[in-house]
Every structure is written in structure tokens, then in C-alpha cells.
Amino acid sequence: xxxxxxxxxxxxxxxxxxxxxxxxxxxxxxxxxxxxxxxxxxxxxxxxxxxxxxxxxxxxxxxxxxxxxxxxxxxxxxxxxxxxxxxxxxxxxxxxxxxxxxxxxxxxxxxxxxxxxxxxxxxxxxxxxxxxxxxxxxxxxxxxxxxxxxxxxxxxxxxxxxxxxxxxxxxxxxxxxxxxxxxxxxxxxxxxxxxxxxxxxxxxxxxxxxxxxxxxxxxxxxxxxxxxxxxxxxxxxxxxxxxxxxxxxxxxxxxxxxxxxxxxxxxxxxxxxxxxxxxxxxxxxxxxxxxxxxxxxxxxxxxxxxxxxxxxxxxxxxxxxxxxxxxxxxxxxxxxxxxxxxxxxxxxxxxxxxxxxxxxxxxxxxxxxxxxxxxxxxxxxxxxxxxxxxxxxxxxxxxxxxxxxxxxxxxxxxxxxxxxxxxxxxxxxxxxxxxxxxxxxxxxxxxxxxxxxxxxxxxxxxxxxxxxxxxxxxxxxxxxxxxxxxxxxxxxxxxxxxxxxxxxxxxxxxxxxxxxxxxxxxxxxxxxxxxxxxxxxxxxxxxxxxxxxxxxxxxxxxxxxxxxxxxxxxxxxxxxxxxxxxxxxxxxxxxxxxxxxxxxxxxxxxxxxxxxxxxxxxxxxxxxxxxxxxxxxxxxxxxxxxxxxxxxxxxxxxxxxxxxxxxxxxxxxxxxxxxxxxxxxxxxxxxxxxxxxxxxxxxxxxxxxxxxxxxxxxxx
Numbered sequence: 001x002x003x004x005x006x007x008x009x010x011x012x013x014x015x016x017x018x019x020x021x022x023x024x025x026x027x028x029x030x031x032x033x034x035x036x037x038x039x040x041x042x043x044x045x046x047x048x049x050x051x052x053x054x055x056x057x058x059x060x061x062x063x064x065x066x067x068x069x070x071x072x073x074x075x076x077x078x079x080x081x082x083x084x085x086x087x088x089x090x091x092x093x094x095x096x097x098x099x100x101x102x103x104x105x106x107x108x109x110x111x112x113x114x115x116x117x118x119x120x121x122x123x124x125x126x127x128x129x130x131x132x133x134x135x136x137x138x139x140x141x142x143x144x145x146x147x148x149x150x151x152x153x154x155x156x157x158x159x160x161x162x163x164x165x166x167x168x169x170x171x172x173x174x175x176x177x178x179x180x181x182x183x184x185x186x187x188x189x190x191x192x193x194x195x196x197x198x199x200x201x202x203x204x205x206x207x208x209x210x211x212x213x214x215x216x217x218x219x220x221x222x223x224x225x226x227x228x229x230x231x232x233x234x235x236x237x238x239x240x241x242x243x244x245x246x247x248x249x250x251x252x253x254x255x256x257x258x259x260x261x262x263x264x265x266x267x268x269x270x271x272x273x274x275x276x277x278x279x280x281x282x283x284x285x286x287x288x289x290x291x292x293x294x295x296x297x298x299x300x301x302x303x304x305x306x307x308x309x310x311x312x313x314x315x316x317x318x319x320x321x322x323x324x325x326x327x328x329x330x331x332x333x334x335x336x337x338x339x340x341x342x343x344x345x346x347x348x349x350x351x352x353x354x355x356x357x358x359x360x361x362x363x364x365x366x367x368x369x370x371x372x373x374x375x376x377x378x379x380x381x382x383x384x385x386x387x388x389x390x391x392x393x394x395x396x397x398x399x400x401x402x403x404x405x406x407x408x409x410x411x412x413x414x415x416x417x418x419x420x421x422x423x424x425x426x427x428x429x430x431x432x433x434x435x436x437x438x439x440x441x442x443x444x445x446x447x448x449x450x451x452x453x454x455x456x457x458x459x460x461x462x463x464x465x466x467x468x469x470x471x472x473x474x475x476x477x478x479x480x481x482x483x484x485x486x487x488x489x490x491x492x493x494x495x496x497x498x499x500x501x502x503x504x505x506x507x508x509x510x511x512x513x514x515x516x517x518x519x520x521x522x523x524x525x526x527x528x529x530x531x532x533x534x535x536x537x538x539x540x541x542x543x544x545x546x547x548x549x550x551x552x553x554x555x556x557x558x559x560x561x562x563x564x565x566x567x568x569x570x571x572x573x574x575x576x577x578x579x580x581x582x583x584x585x586x587x588x589x590x591x592x593x594x595x596x597x598x599x600x601x602x603x604x605x606x607x608x609x610x611x612x613x614x615x616x617x618x619x620x621x622x623x624x625x626x627x628x629x630x631x632x633x634x635x636x637x638x639x640x641x642x643x644x645x646x647x648x649x650x651x652x653x654x655x656x657x658x659x660x661x662x663x664x665x666x667x668x669x670x671x672x673x674x675x676x677x678x679x680x681x682x683x684x685x686x687x688x689x690x691x692x693x694x695x696x697x698x699x700x701x702x703x704x705x706x707x708x709x710x711x712x713x714x715x716x
Contacts (some may be wrong), residue, residue: 093113201665241522453574494668
């Protein structure tokens with residue numbers, strides 16, 4: 001019995017002691033395993049907007065930051081929901097390094113200002129000081145914003161410190177922005193950097209500021225990016241960020257996701273951990289604010305005006321340096337502690353190939369109420385579970401196992417899903433068929449899909465049966481394809497969410513579903529409430545209904561396809577597209593020649609894949625031995641691109657096809673071994689990368705031969 005089946009059997013055993021709900025499927029009724037497209041249509045028809053509305057309110061009932069009592073209660077709410085559906089349910093706890101805010105202050109300090117004795121009430125007073133808000137104001141229009149468990153704005157894993165210094169404006173605080181400041185002769189060392197959100201992950205802003213010698217960092221959302229220049233703000237007639245809206249978020253930029261202290265190992269209670277003091281987490285204090293506070297700082301600047309393209313949307317000149325006469329005081333105090341959270345798993349066992357699994361996942365932790373992030377995805381996860389559970393009550397069951405997973409502590413660095421993948425890597429390599437990610441998915445009527453290339457055919461076929469929220473007469477596939485009628489515009493998967501472990505660690509075919517277009521944002525703020533969501537995204541839950549239908553359609557097709565629904569030709573075309581994109585960026589002719597040596601094998605995969613895919617599409621009747629060859633060959637083809645040595649400098653990342661961008665965090669980096677060598681201009685490193693890619697192509701060649709033998713295709 002393979003480990004994947006053992007894992008499933010173990011899960012069944014652990015939940016067997018629980019008293020099942022009264023409405024579980026009647027074992028006396030004959031189970032029916034429908035044809036793939038029939039199950040797709042049945043699952044899509046089960047989605048109910050009223051159920052989404054109900055479960056959304058449940059999920060956004062209270063703030064639930066990972067590691068807090070609210071998180072514990074959220075875990076129990078989701079567990080009970082899964083259990084009441086009649087699904088086998090398990091809570092898998094883990095312990096990880098988390099952070100919590102203790103204190104924060106931000107003040108404009110007159111050069112003449114002096115600290116005075118503490119006031120009678122214990123609060124410190126200063127002359128020549130303007131205190132700036134580090135929290136959102138409560139809203140009469142939305143009483144939930146006064147919830148006592150909401151905090152001031154904070155960035156997890158900030159360094160603790162109290163610094164008073166001049167200020168430098170650094171645009172988006174990208175590596176290029178700091179290089180521009182240096183070229184302009186602007187000194188950053190010893191100063192506090194003010195920068196706006198956008199262009200790269202906030203953690204890299206902190207890292208780049210620290211590398212430049214900054215004493216601290218203040219981040220804000222500029223109105224040009226998400227505020228009043230986009231439209232009316234919340235709650236004054238629109239959903240865009242108002243002047244007090246503050247984006248929270250982690251600053252973790254370690255070269256691996258998951259628990260900071262246990263890279264590559266499941267974060268159990270008794271596991272050996274790295275000393276937190278040795279981890280490369282931020283050392284400078286970092287504080288997020290709204291654009292009203294940022295404007296109060298920028299309005300006092302008197303240095304040179306910023307370069308073209310650096311000015312934001314505030315109605316004042318944007319300047320590079322604060323000038324004489326005042327400084328900014330930044331005080332942040334945080335605790336880093338070992339905290340507990342959990343993944344909640346619900347399982348619907350397959351009746352034909354239970355050892356093979358489709359996983360649908362979304363995280364459950366939030367920075368506040370989380371109505372949008374993650375609630376706009378978590379409600380779709382829970383509704384997808386209800387759809388399949390209701391079909392199971394009618395004895396309609398999938399061929400493969402479907403796992404519904406609510407991941408813990410994603411917001412601190414994609415922790416829960418990473419720990420689960422690390423714990424079950426072999427099971428996923430041997431039995432994982434498709435992972436479907438739903439993070440903050442339903443945010444408007446316009447669908448978007450990112451995927452690993454071998455899933456393009458399956459996903460396209462599935463979402464062709466789902467109506468678009470923007471135009472119900474049009475399918476999601478048609479909406480993604482666009483008016484040109486060309487091939488669907490699928491994005492590439494890299495960083496930013498819970499798919500990372502599946503894609504970048506074990507190479508599991510994966511898809512991430514999203515939909516945008518809502519007129520506003522409450523991202524990571526105290527305003528991310530049900531009231532904001534319903535007023536801005538929609539009270540009809542059309543977006544969430546579309547996303548849920550996409551998820552159940554893809555899951556149903558992946559669960560029912562006789563052979564895994566991966567198309568070999570699409571994998572080859574994806575590799576070629578990534579290679580061509582890299583060649584366009586590469587300016588060195590010797591490097592280009594080395595890269596071109598990889599092309600013939602990719603082109604051959606496309607040609608051979610067309611024959612393989614056509615043969616599989618005909619539904620051949622294979623004897624047991626040939627069937628086993630084809631399955632083993634297809635899985636070996638996927639595994640061929642997983643290299644246990646990992647990326648240079650980032651060994652946790654094992655996929656040779658996709659990784660997160662090392663200087664961004666959100667963006668994907670395709671063919672990362674090659675891309676990073678080209679980016680660094682390192683010819684020796686590129687030679688090593690080409691050798692390892694060639695070895696992967698050799699493994700893929702052996703896998704293709706096995707598939708062709710099983711299908712009785714002519715040898716090539």
C-alpha cells in the first residue's frame with residue numbers, strides 16, 4: 001500500500017471516533033461514479049449564492065490573526081462546518097515562530113523638542129511634537145471597526161527600536177529605487193525611509209532599506225495606487241482606501257516559506273528548530289500608516305523634487321529629503337514568540353483511486369475580520385465542500401479523493417500549507433493530481449487564472465462550463481480568452497500564496513483562481529469587513545459563485561479523468577514559452593547559445609505530446625500492465641522537473657520550472673535556475689544550470705518513452 005493511501009487510511013482512523021452527522025450517505029445505497037463532464041455539471045449546479053452569503057458572515061465574525069484566541073475560534077468554526085457536512089475532518093496543529101505588536105508611535109519632532117517627565121497618567125509628553133496616527137478611525141457606518149480585538153497597524157517580524165532621524169522618500173523602495181537615490185547622491189544611511197506600497201513585496205522594501213543603512217522604514221498606501229484618485233473612498237460612497245486605511249502584513253523574506261525556524265521539516269512541537277536570534281528577519285523598526293499621516297510628513301519636506309514617475313497622488317510636491325528643522329521619531333516594539341495554529345482538512349474519499357488526490361485550499365487566518373483576504377476565497381472553499389458533500393449524500397462520488405484544506409498562518413509567510421506539504425511530500429509526489437488555490441479569490445466579476453502549463457487543457461475544458469459573473473451568457477473560458485478569440489490567457493504560478501509548496505517544492509500540477517474588478521480595496525486593513533465587501537464587491541455574491549463553480553468544475557474533472565488530466569504538449573509549450581521569454585531578456589550571446597541547447601528537447605516534447613494527448617483523449621482500453629506504465633510515465637514526467645538539490649542559494653525551492661522571484665516575493669520566476677544565472681550575468685552558474693536542466697530533460701525523455709510504450713505508440 002503506497003504512502004498516499006496510508007495517509008488517507010490514517011486520516012479515516014483518526015476521525016472514526018467522532019460521531020458522524022445523521023445525514024451521511026446511506027451505505028446501503030449503491031454509489032455512482034459519474035462520467036467526468038457529468039460530475040462537472042452536477043457540481044457546478046450545486047453552488048448556492050445564499051449559502052456563500054451565510055458562510056461568509058460566519059468566517060468574518062471576528063478578527064482572527066494567527067496565534068490568537070480568535071484564530072482558535074476560527075479553526076473550530078471551520079472544523080464544525082466541515083464535520084456537519086458529513087465529511088471526515090481533521091485538525092492538524094503546528095507550532096511556528098509568530099509575532100505580535102506591543103507598542104508603536106510615530107511623531108514629527110521639532111529640532112528643539114525635548115523629552116519631558118512622564119505625565120501623571122503615565123503617558124510621555126514632548127514639546128514640539130506632532131503625533132501621527134498608526135491606527136484606523138472607527139466608523140459609525142460599520143460598527144465592527146470598533147471591535148476590541150482589532151489592533152493598530154503593524155508589520156509582522158519588524159525589528160523593535162526607537163529612532164529619531166531625518167527622512168528620505170524612496171518611492172516604492174524597490175532595489176532600483178534605492179540605486180536611483182544613490183545615483184542622485186541622496187544618503188539613506190542613518191535615516192528613516194518613507195515609501196509607498198506597491199511594485200514589490202513589503203518584506204523586500206524592508207530588506208532593501210536595511211541594506212542601504214536605513215534606521216527605520218515607514219510604509220503607506222498612496223492615493224495614486226489605491227485611494228481617492230481611483231474613485232470614491234470607503235465609506236464615503238465608494239470602496240477605495242480612505243486616508244486612515246493601513247495595510248498590515250508580514251516582512252518575512254527568508255529564502256523559504258513556512259515556519260522560519262524549521263525549513264524543509266514539519267513544525268511539530270518537538271522538532272529541532274533554528275535559534276530565532278540567528279534568523280535573517282528585519283532588524284530595523286517598520287511601521288505602516290495611512291496616507292493622511294504620510295501627507296503630514298511629506299508636506300514638511302524641503303529637499304529636491306523627486307524624479308519623474310516618483311510622485312504619488314497627494315496634492316503636494318513630492319521631495320526626496322525632509323530638510324532641516326525637524327525629524328521623525330519612530331518607535332516599534334514587537335514580540336516574536338512560538339505560537340500555535342492549525343490546518344483544517346476535510347476529506348471525501350475516492351471510490352476508484354482513493355490514493356490519488358485533488359486538493360482545494362485557502363488560508364483561514366487574517367489581519368482583522370478578513371472578509372476579503374482570505375474570506376473571499378475561504379467561503380468558496382467551504383461552499384465547494386458543501387457541493388461535493390451534498391452529492392455524496394445522494395451517493396454520487398468522485399473516483400479520486402478530494403481534500404478540502406483551510407490553511408493556518410498564511411499571512412505570516414505561507415506557513416500552514418508549507419508545513420503540510422513538507423510533512424506529506426512523498427504522498428503528494430506519488431498521489432497528488434491537482435492543487436486548486438483560492439486565496440482572496442472572489443473580488444469582482446473579471447476572472448483570472450494562473451496555472452502550471454500541463455493543466456491548461458483540463459482547466460480550459462472545466463471553466464468552459466462556468467458562466468462569467470460579468471456576462472452570464474459568456475463562459476469563463478471565453479472571458480479569459482478575450483475578444484480576439486485566441487488561446488486563453490492563463491498566468492504563470494510563482495509566489496505569493498499557498499500554492500508555493502505544491503508548485504515550487506513538489507512540482508504538483510496546480511491552478512490559482514481569482515476574479516477582480518471591484519471598485520476599491522480594503523487590503524489587510526481594519527476595514528476589511530463584511531459591510532465593505534458587500535458594498536464594494538457585491539451583495540449578490542456573483543463573483544464568489546463564479547469562483548466556486550470554477551473550483552468545483554476543475555476538481556470534478558481532475559477527480560474523474562480516467563488518467564491524470566495533464567497534457568504533455570502543453571507542458572512542452574509552456575517550457576518553450578518560458579525559454580523564449582528568458583532569451584528575450586538575455587543580452588549575452590554566449591549565454592543565449594547555451595540556452596538554445598535546451599530547445600530541441602522542448603520542441604520534441606510538444607510533437608510527441610500531441611500524439612500522446614490524442615491517444616489518451618480517445619479513452620484507450622489498456623490492460624493492467626500498460627495502464628500502469630502510462631500512469632507511472634505521466635507521474636515521472638511531472639517529477640522529472642523536481643530536483644532535490646534545489647535552487648542555488650535557495651535549496652528549499654526544488655522545481656526547475658517555477659519559483660517565486662527572489663527580489664519580489666509575489667511575482668513568479670520561470671526556469672529559475674537559468675533565469676537567476678542570466679540575471680546575475682554568471683556564465684559558470686549558467687553552465688551548471690544548463691547541465692541540471694539537461695538532466696531533467698533526460699528524465700523527461702525516459703518518462704515519455706514509458707508513456708508511449710504503454711499507449712503502444714511508435715517508438716521515437
